[in-house]
Amino acid sequence: MxxxxxxxxxxxxxxxxxxxxxxxxxxxxxxxxxxxxxxxxxxxxxxxxxxxxxxxxxxxxxxxxxxxxxxxxxxxxxxxxxxxxxxxxxxxxxxxxxxxxxxxxxxxxxxxxxxxxxxxxEAWAGAGAGVPNIVCYTLGTGVGGGIIINGKIYQGSNGMAGELGHMAIVPDIEAINCGCGQVGCLETVSSATGIIRMAKEAVERGEHTSLALHENMEAKHVFDAAKSGDEVALRIVNRAAYYLGRSMASISIVLNPKRFVIGGGVSKAGEILFAPIRETFKKYTPEVAAEGVEIVAATLGNxxxxxxxxxxxxx
Amino acid sequence: MxxxxxxxxxxxxxxxxxxxxxxxxxxxxxxxxxxxxxxxxxxxxxxxxxxxxxxxxxxxxxxxxxxxxxxxxxxxxxxxxxxxxxxxxxxxxxxxxxxxxxxxxxxxxxxxxxxxxxxxxEAWAGAGAGVPNIVCYTLGTGVGGGIIINGKIYQGSNGMAGELGHMAIVPDIEAINCGCGQVGCLETVSSATGIIRMAKEAVERGEHTSLALHENMEAKHVFDAAKSGDEVALRIVNRAAYYLGRSMASISIVLNPKRFVIGGGVSKAGEILFAPIRETFKKYTPEVAAEGVEIVAATLGNxxxxxxxxxxxxx
Incomplete structure (x- = not known):
């Protein structure tokens, strides 16, 4: 060989x-x-x-x-x-x-x-293979990201390009502080940590939800409850998805990548997460920029x- | 020769x-x-x-x-x-x-x-000379933009990269429709057209402002009134600047350019516009991404x- x-x-x-x-x-x-x-x-x-x-x-x-x-x-x-x-x-x-x-x-x-x-x-051999310009999200404890331009990692001036979890995307009126020192970062609502926090807060407020049954709340519990029709859980999932979709709309009009690839543990939730992401993306992206742009799940996993x-x- | x-x-x-x-x-x-x-x-x-x-x-x-x-x-x-x-x-x-x-x-x-x-x-011979990665705004009737990566125009997958005026940046609660068919585009608040609209609306609502004197409102009237201490005009200028700053914060965490260059007629307003842009940018951008990033006026004009x-x- x-x-x-x-x-x-x-x-x-x-x-x-x-x-x-x-x-x-x-x-x-x-x-x-x-x-x-x-x-x-x-x-x-x-x-x-x-x-x-x-x-x-x-x-x-x-x-x-x-x-x-x-x-x-x-x-x-x-x-x-x-x-x-x-x-x-x-x-x-x-x-x-x-x-x-x-x-x-x-x-x-x-x-x-x-x-x-x-x-x-993912760009080389996964969900972005053959596509020169992609933007990847990793939804886990936090929200990570990476930008691929012409098949290569794009670093930016301070090496901070693609730190998508810290896009300040939540309006002040409903924003909370992020660990990074900013307010309203995407990570505060669209990470596993953010989803768990919103679920716990709903339970603490005494909202009527099956999530109250979980002592050790996980993001998976919230997605499962949403799939079973729990309205509080569904609202939380939709909120996490909404800000992901809005961040992609912003990125589309800046970078206009051909494909968004979403990986990490939270992405395993599947269509209950992806459908509202795509809906929000479409609503907030001009048609000429959104045309042919795909939002897909990562394929390489770990x-x-x-x-x-x-x-x-x-x- | x-x-x-x-x-x-x-x-x-x-x-x-x-x-x-x-x-x-x-x-x-x-x-x-x-x-x-x-x-x-x-x-x-x-x-x-x-x-x-x-x-x-x-x-x-x-x-x-x-x-x-x-x-x-x-x-x-x-x-x-x-x-x-x-x-x-x-x-x-x-x-x-x-x-x-x-x-x-x-x-x-x-x-x-x-x-x-x-x-x-601007990248070649203006305010971005010598800097490989810059993002330019043109503030005129609309808000235009251009992205320069490694000294070249970056087009994106549909040639729509850098259409910064159509970043959906205004939260739904205060968003209006944009000519592009979306809601809450940057252009609706930070273009000359947007500034004039906000000024006319303030006058129509009967707010106490010197702007009421202008029959044919221009963006320049709003900046001049703001410089003279007119609080309504100042609020409008700050709103236009706020969303520009927020859009730059988003872009910084995606593309992390070294420099933002702002040109077009509206940019001639000077520090009354640039100071609140820089302030908002700093507030909403993590320090490690904002470090050394400059927001400057275009130098080549027309x-x-x-x-x-x-x-x-x-x-």
Missing amino acids: SNQIYIGVDLGGTNIKVGICDEQGNLLHTYEGPTGAEEGPDAVLGRIAQYVRKIVEDSPYEWEQVAGIGAGLAGFLDIQEGVVKFSPNLQWRNVEAKRTLEALLGKPVKIDNDANVAALG DAGVVGAAGLNLR | SNQIYIGVDLGGTNIKVGICDEQGNLLHTYEGPTGAEEGPDAVLGRIAQYVRKIVEDSPYEWEQVAGIGAGLAGFLDIQEGVVKFSPNLQWRNVEAKRTLEALLGKPVKIDNDANVAALG DAGVVGAAGLNLR
Whole structure:
């Protein structure tokens, strides 16, 4: 086999997942092991190098075929220098991730943040494949995002492009404070955290809803109740969807991407979430801008990060 | 003189302005003449060719030095094919502008819409010079916009990127219908038309304001009254500025441009408009995204269109 392969690393707070992709973004092999973040950056970077060598050894490929290694992680990064300036979940500050890994592995290494890397994965080999300009949302504990222009991650002037969870989209009259210090961020209503908060508030207000039965509220409970016709739950889901749709309307008239790709745990709710998103998008986007623009579910699931990280050296 | 020159054409409903730029975007010569739109597309395109030949003949440059010709105009365009699909002010439908002009002049011709071309002009040789990523607003009768990424006009999937006037930014509770068919567009509050409408409504409601003195209300009257301390006028100016600032906050978290450039007649109001825009922008943009981002006035004035059009063949 003489073709080149690309290694992706999804560096999480608990686990490190590594994967081998071919030049088309097909994920051929994966390996997952503990992060051991408590042992500090040097130990974690050493473990990444160890997992990368192991997955190639266990595969039918030769080390010489490895064209490059990419890693995605949560945090503020200096992409050019490959430095993790601050990562809250790893508790890293100013860690020279790129140089250390390049020294350990003798291959080119690139790093990027997890939402950008997931977007690149979907653009390369997922729901955005073949489309040059896409915008991805990751709906989880927070709302992440990534912008792909001409098939590449678009970073913006401070590397802050695509931080869609912090679009100030909720009008002041009904806005609450966001953890980022702003008010009315999309994340306050359209993340799992936001949905759970709205559900708890409805229960506390004594609204008539089956959500009152849940002691440990999850976003899934709210979607399930909405599907069963619970009107309070439906109102909460519609509100989360409404602001997502409005944010897409704004983005459409700025960036006019061909496709919006929505991933993350919350997106698994399916049509009960997607239908009102599409309806709001259509209502607030001029027809000429909305024409042919699609709002679709991500297809790579948890693999988006490792595939996109592998793509950092190709795209 | 062996250097190449670039010709820009600003095709308006009343006048055609042509200009010669050098490779740095310096506007060396201009010539302006009537459009004669009532004679139809062929006559207008013939006139453009005539003006282009004339300005070169009257200049110290040789025809051989002309590297290319660009034209900016208002309307829906097929940029790739160089076809004007529909132009409301010229009343053109499916006009093959690029091919016709190339046949008449024997030089490469590119066309683009007026707001994009103005943005490119400012990016090349105006308030955005030297900055790779900028977003331009043109505040006039409507609100136009243009997005420059890596020094080039970014078109988006339907060529609708940068149509900033139609960002749905005003909350439903206070939104009005826009001419585009949507509700709550930025243009309804932050254009000259929007400012005049709000001023007239305040007068009709019998509010205590010096604006009641104006029979033919202009945006300038509102800014002048605001500068004189008229509280109603100040409220209207602040509202126009507020939604501009909020739209920039949204754009910053999506595109994170280094600089916002604001041009057009309304922008001449100066600090009374810019100060509340900057204040709102700062309030609604997370600090890490807002850091180092500038909101500045355009510097090329009415020349932005002709300079940017000249740049279409270079950038």
